[in-house]
Amino acid sequence: MALRKASARFILHSVIIISLIIWIVPTLGLLITSFRPAEEVNSTGWWTVFSSPLDFTKYTLDNYRQVIKAGGMGIAFKNSLIITVFGTLFPVLIAAFAAFGLSRLYFRGRSFIYALIVSLLVVPLQLTFIPILKLYNILNLSGTFTGLWLAHTAYGLPLAVYILHNFFQSLPDDLFEAAFIDGASTWTVFVRLALPLSVPALASLFIFQFLWVWNDLLVALIYLGGSGQVAPLTMRLTSLVGSHGQDWHLLTSAAFISMLMPLVIFFSLQRYFVKGILAGSVKG
Amino acid sequence: MNIKNKKWWVALFLGPALFFITLYLLYPLLHTIVISFFDKRSEAFVGLENYIYSFSSPVMRAAFRNNLMWLVFFTIGTVGLGLLFAILVDRVKYEKFAKTIIFMPMAISFVGAGVVWKFIYTYRPVMTEQIGLLNQLVILFGGKPQGWLLRGPWMNNLALIFVGIWIWTGFSMVILSAAYKGIPKELIEAARVDGANEWRVFLNVIIPSMAGTIISVMTTMVINVLKIFDIVYVMTNGNYGTEVIANRMYKEMFQYRNYGRASAIAVVLFLCIIPVIILNIRREKGGN
Numbered sequence: 001m002a003l004r005k006a007s008a009r010f011i012l013h014s015v016i017i018i019s020l021i022i023w024i025v026p027t028l029g030l031l032i033t034s035f036r037p038a039e040e041v042n043s044t045g046w047w048t049v050f051s052s053p054l055d056f057t058k059y060t061l062d063n064y065r066q067v068i069k070a071g072g073m074g075i076a077f078k079n080s081l082i083i084t085v086f087g088t089l090f091p092v093l094i095a096a097f098a099a100f101g102l103s104r105l106y107f108r109g110r111s112f113i114y115a116l117i118v119s120l121l122v123v124p125l126q127l128t129f130i131p132i133l134k135l136y137n138i139l140n141l142s143g144t145f146t147g148l149w150l151a152h153t154a155y156g157l158p159l160a161v162y163i164l165h166n167f168f169q170s171l172p173d174d175l176f177e178a179a180f181i182d183g184a185s186t187w188t189v190f191v192r193l194a195l196p197l198s199v200p201a202l203a204s205l206f207i208f209q210f211l212w213v214w215n216d217l218l219v220a221l222i223y224l225g226g227s228g229q230v231a232p233l234t235m236r237l238t239s240l241v242g243s244h245g246q247d248w249h250l251l252t253s254a255a256f257i258s259m260l261m262p263l264v265i266f267f268s269l270q271r272y273f274v275k276g277i278l279a280g281s282v283k284g
Numbered sequence: 285m286n287i288k289n290k291k292w293w294v295a296l297f298l299g300p301a302l303f304f305i306t307l308y309l310l311y312p313l314l315h316t317i318v319i320s321f322f323d324k325r326s327e328a329f330v331g332l333e334n335y336i337y338s339f340s341s342p343v344m345r346a347a348f349r350n351n352l353m354w355l356v357f358f359t360i361g362t363v364g365l366g367l368l369f370a371i372l373v374d375r376v377k378y379e380k381f382a383k384t385i386i387f388m389p390m391a392i393s394f395v396g397a398g399v400v401w402k403f404i405y406t407y408r409p410v411m412t413e414q415i416g417l418l419n420q421l422v423i424l425f426g427g428k429p430q431g432w433l434l435r436g437p438w439m440n441n442l443a444l445i446f447v448g449i450w451i452w453t454g455f456s457m458v459i460l461s462a463a464y465k466g467i468p469k470e471l472i473e474a475a476r477v478d479g480a481n482e483w484r485v486f487l488n489v490i491i492p493s494m495a496g497t498i499i500s501v502m503t504t505m506v507i508n509v510l511k512i513f514d515i516v517y518v519m520t521n522g523n524y525g526t527e528v529i530a531n532r533m534y535k536e537m538f539q540y541r542n543y544g545r546a547s548a549i550a551v552v553l554f555l556c557i558i559p560v561i562i563l564n565i566r567r568e569k570g571g572n
Contacts, residue, residue, distance in 0.1 A: 016372055019365075020385050023450065026400045027388075029417060033403065045415050094300045101297030107290065113298065120309045122561050124511055126533050126550040128312035130319065130543050154308030157301055186293045215393035217514050221534070234395045238518055241399060248403055248415065255399040259392045266391035270384070273391070274458060 027259075034253035035059040041249040063253040067240070071250060072228065073257050076236035080214060080261075082145055083232050087152035087213040092206055094153065095160030096198070100190050102161070103168040104176055114165060121158045129222050136223060145230060147223050155219065156209050167201040168194060204275040211262055211273075233258040320547035324540075334548035344549070346437075347527045351556075353441050354448070354509045354528065361449035362505050363498060366456030370464050371490070373457075383461070387454030394451065394514030401447045402519050405432040436525035444526060447515050452508065456501045463497035464490070503564045510556050529553055 033046045037060050049058060068074040102114050132151065133142060141147035171194075179189045195202075217234040224230055231239070237251075237258050244250050266273055319326045320334055338344050369386055373379045389397055406416030407429055414420045419429035432443045467490065475485045491498075513530040520526045522535070529549060536546035 012372060012375060016369075016376060016382055019369065020382055023385050023389070025417070026404050026450075027392075030400050030403060042415065044413055045417065045420055047417065047420070094304065097297045098301035101294060105290065105294055105297060107294050113302070117301070117305055120305065122507075122557060123309060123313060124530075124550065124553050124557065126511075126530060127316045127554055128309060129550070130537065130547055131312035131315040132308060150304075151308065154304040157304055158309075161301065186297075190297075211391065215395075217393065217395050217517070218534075222537075234393050237395050237399065241402070241518055248406070251399055252403060255396050259396045262391040262393070263388075266388060274387070 030252045031256060033248060034063055034256045035061070036249060037062065038247070038249040041252075063249045064257070067250050067254045067257065071240060071244075071254055072231075072236050073233065073254050075229075076231055076233045077257060079145075079230055080232040080234075080258075083148055083152075083220070084210055084213045086145075086149045087156070088206060088210045090149060090153040091156030091160050091209060092202065095157050095164055095205075096195065096202070097190075098157070099161050099164035099168055100194050103165050104189070104194070105186065114161075117158050118162050121162065125155060125219065133222060142223055143225050143230060148220060148230075151219055151223055152213050152216075156212070160205055160209065163205050164198065164201060167198050171197060200272075203269075203272045207265060207269060207272050211265065214261060316547045316550055319543055320551050321544075323544050324542040326543055330544065334544045335552070337545055338548045338552050343527060344529075344532060346525060347522075347529045347532045349437070350441055350526060350528050351510060351512070353437075354445055354512055355506060357442065357445045358448050358452075358509045358512075359502055359505045361445070362452045362456045363460075363502050365449065365453045366460050366501065367494075367498070369453070369457045370461035371486075374461065374464060383454075383457065386457055389451045390454050395518050397447055397451050398515050398518035401443075401450070402433070405443055407431040407434070433520055433526075434524050440520065440524055440526050444515055444519055447519070448509070448512065452505065456505065459501055460494065460497060463494045467493045499567065500564065503560055506560050507557055510553060510560075529556075 029046050032049055033041055036046065036049070036058065040058070052058075068077075098117070102110050136142040136147050141150070175193065176189060179193055184192070214232075215234065216232075217238060220232050220235050221238075224232075224235065228236075228239075237254050240251060240254050321329060321331060323330050339348075369382075373382045376382070392400075404417050405419075406414075407419055408414050408416070410429060414423060414429055418432060422429060430439070433440045471493070472485055472489055475489045480488065511530050512528055513534065516522055516526055516528050516531050517534070522528065522531045530553065533546050533549040533553065536542045536549060
């Protein structure tokens with residue numbers, strides 16, 4: 001019996017550890033390769049570094065230098081940052097207004113409007129691309145940051161309104177009534193009461209939207225088209241895969257640059273991150 | 285607060301959101317449905333022609349077949365492994381660490397994950413040094429190196445699907461783990477005392493207690509899989525028989541500039557999602 005139990009424990013640990021290896025090794029291989037010189041990357045597997053892992057002459061920063069400058073990953077990082085900061089701020093802010101209005105201002109048709117916004121959560125973004133692109137071509141918005149910000153704002157709204165509305169609904173009614181009776185204006189109640197109370201919900205939403213925009217490829221491809229000057233990391237990396245398909249020393253370092261920000265957020269804000277991902281799983 | 289005043293507040297708080305929703309979601313949705321009945325430049329009415337193309341052309345049929353493969357293997361893979369990990373890591377001390385590792389791919393982009401795995405799948409001809417880990421392992425066990433992404437329809441599609449599973453398993457694990465921890469421990473203990481082995485406990489106690497959560501995770505995965513795009517676009521761009529519906533829509537739109545067909549394919553994509561959502565809403569209502 002004791003032997004059976006011990007062997008069951010052994011199998012349990014083996015299954016988990018093998019799975020963890022499958023989950024971690026691909027990313028680790030990418031990271032190691034990104035620091036190896038081009039000729040070595042092409043002639044031997046990255047696992048060969050483990051024969052003498054501390055021989056630092058085997059590693060180089062050349063790949064990073066090359067993709068950041070010539071490969072355009074430096075500019076792309078800046079573009080991603082510009083796109084993502086406003087592509088996150090706008091929708092969260094507008095959604096906070098709308099969610100507050102829908103849950104705390106009593107007017108006719110509000111449950112209809114809420115239902116309409118939430119039902120749009122399930123519409124695949126593909127259904128919206130062509131008409132908006134036609135419009136953008138007329139307004140000269142395709143290939144611009146503004147066009148992309150506005151698109152991300154709209155696409156982010158249904159989920160953000162849904163999450164924040166649920167949150168505002170969960171706050172006690174008495175709190176708001178007391179504030180209104182004390183003579184506070186709608187604006188004051190929103191800014192001084194509702195927003196500060198919803199910081200945890202805003203944080204999760206913020207992180208979800210930030211990563212969604214940062215990691216987005218499709219929306220950027222559609223509205224930025226071929227304009228390389230404004231391309232974010234995901235687009236730049238994709239075009240490197242097309243033009244340098246076999247230059248693994250460049251692709252691995254470019255890929256790692258694109259993963260840097262999400263990984264930092266993941267490891268530093270894991271609690272909010274998990275909440276945000278779980279809440280936003282059905283988007284787009 | 286007087287009535288007139290209130291109208292202004294409502295307009296201020298809801299105006300911006302309604303503007304964006306109308307311009308970017310409602311109007312395009314309706315417009316796309318209309319132009320799906322028109323030709324490539326949205327000039328001449330062509331009736332159902334684009335829909336006939338969507339269901340009967342060889343490329344779209346291949347895309348449907350592949351999406352179906354994704355649907356089956358991706359859903360079973362993510363939910364099955366997620367459930368397995370949720371139950372297994374609950375029994376070890378390094379649970380939190382293990383969960384962090386499995387969940388990590390959710391943070392990186394599909395493009396990034398695509399490059400990570402494209403490198404793992406890299407193929408060099410026989411007799412030359414392999415730089416792709418998978419082929420190196422195959423050789424280690426006495427096999428022949430393969431062009432994993434080249435040979436279809438099974439091998440390359442499954443290779444792509446595995447990338448999706450690698451990304452999404454952490455998501456289903458986290459949700460299923462919460463549900464698993466919610467099962468009263470007395471229930472499981474009682475079954476064990478009655479002499480049930482672990483397998484019977486799993487089938488007769490754990491699965492029924494988690495059924496609701498399992499189905500809702502499955503729904504999420506099915507909706508995800510129907511819209512799958514980035515992984516395929518980056519790793520094969522639909523070549524070698526790996527096309528999927530969303531990638532085909534993109535190609536019709538940008539490569540062939542055929543707005544009629546692209547719109548019809550987008551509508552078809554939506555039509556595939558609707559039944560899944562209706563089933564889910566019905567189940568939730570029934571459950572309450």
